[in-house]
Amino acid sequence: MKIENSQFLSNLQVSGQLPVNKTIPRQQIGTGLSFQEVLSRTTEQNQVTELKFSKHAAGRLIERNIELSETQMERLQEGARNAGQKGIKDSLVIVDELAFIVNVPNKTVVTALDQTEARGNIFTNIDGAVIA
Numbered sequence: 001m002k003i004e005n006s007q008f009l010s011n012l013q014v015s016g017q018l019p020v021n022k023t024i025p026r027q028q029i030g031t032g033l034s035f036q037e038v039l040s041r042t043t044e045q046n047q048v049t050e051l052k053f054s055k056h057a058a059g060r061l062i063e064r065n066i067e068l069s070e071t072q073m074e075r076l077q078e079g080a081r082n083a084g085q086k087g088i089k090d091s092l093v094i095v096d097e098l099a100f101i102v103n104v105p106n107k108t109v110v111t112a113l114d115q116t117e118a119r120g121n122i123f124t125n126i127d128g129a130v131i132a
Helices: 034-047 055-063 070-084
Strands: 090-095 098-103 108-113 128-131
Touching: 034 090, 055 108, 070 090, 070 128
Parallel strands: 090 128
Antiparallel strands: 090 098, 098 108
């Protein structure tokens, strides 16, 4: 049933948000993106592209004299990206002798530990781990 040919008015027409005698333009079939293209773009947008470090994590890096090389940073980002693809929200990402807790939805490194600090530690409030 078309709105303009109906004897009843829609809520939008009554409230004045939609003209009574005007047709609503429809997207023409075949001119839009395919479902696969939309899904692909949405997935790419939701992936971790660049991590940020929380104030706490930045302080830990300085305090523990941890310096990340460009390669290690790329591996950390890739580990967070992989965690996100598996639906992990809070992940332990291990890069070489470094351990990072990453909040994947916020794309934020929450804390960082080196090998000496990580040894014997118990990691809580995570739902997955990635060795990158």
